[in-house]
Amino acid sequence: MSTLITNIAELMTQDAEHRVLRDAAVVIEGERISWLGPAAGAPAADERVDAGGRALLPGWVDSHTHLIFAGDRTAEFEARMAGESYSAGGIAVTTGATRSASDFDLTRLAMGRVAEAVSQGTTYLETKTGYGLDLENEARSARIASTVADEVTYLGAHLVPAGMDAEEYTELVCGPMLTAVRPYVRWADVFCEQGAFNEDQSRRVLLACKAAGLGLRVHGNQLGEGPGVRLAVEVGAASVDHVNYLSAADVDALAASWSGWDAAGGSGTPGSGQRGTVATCLPACDLSTRQPLAPGRELLDAGVQLALASNCNPGTSYTSSMAFCVTTAVLQMRLSVHEAVRAATYGGALALGRESGNDADGARAVGSIAVGHRADLHLLNAPSATHLAYRPGIPLTHAVWRAGVAQPVR
């Protein structure tokens, strides 16, 4: 089955050459993109979709969410809006509600959140454990996550649960809990921050997970300067997320991690050479916690690869809207529209090691529109991507294809 999408006013590919095509068309065959180019030269297909002069982007790649939870933190949010500051301790409230929820309810809630994200243009999504915080509930969260998300991250090291000593809990995270979650996860993460895990504990968790064959991610420098960013670079993490409070040395370390990287690739294949640590900015979280926005402009200018993600979770960022993140990145972080869309598509794919199709497990590339890549497409109800920032708050998703399949749009 093939589908021709034609009459595309602006096709923002986010490919290796950063091409933006006008009056373009794309052909989907099965789950992959089989052709793109000028509409006038498009081949015939089984089905034809008239894009009506709208803009087509890659689907959003949301590389940082926490969707496996039950309960509500409205009261904490209200207190914050009245002047209280965010602290990691709120995680414990969600842990209580999550442990009490049935498998059925946790799965239903997570599926609803994924459906909400997809209906707004998200076509590839990571989610984490981290509200179980004991062996049984972390393993359960990982198992449920693996049924609803494209990528699953083990975040046993989110908070030391009540009644446990930090050292004792770190040993559990590095040992039996890791063994229990291992079949369900590709990544491991640690909340390296005051009130969560210190540098030594974070390093032990990351190295144990690396030894178990997991890729690494770090929650770092969210609430103040600290060791998170430098630790992420030291252990070769694919991404360090939040990055609100950065020293010059942190920015240098992130930039240096990409010094051997050829984004365009010698053969036109994105992603040749030594990959570094992506800086993942979470602007919706920054607004909801009233932290200063992460310095996305400065990071890009320094040569750091950037991702934007929703950080959808009940505590610090209860939104799955990647469009809101893109809008904020343009209006407040001073990224261009093209840079912000790139960070929310290709950047997320890079943070998840999915920007090229050469993965050992044979997965197709996501986050850019190119022949052979997964047909993850987002048609805007607007003639150009600029409208994402020009018309803030307006729902602009017109149609979504995920692996070649049209998705329901609200």
Ligand code: NIG
């Ligand atoms: O990424 N910072 C740590 N984890 C989440 C918040 C978790 C919560 O407060 O429930 C975050 O912001």
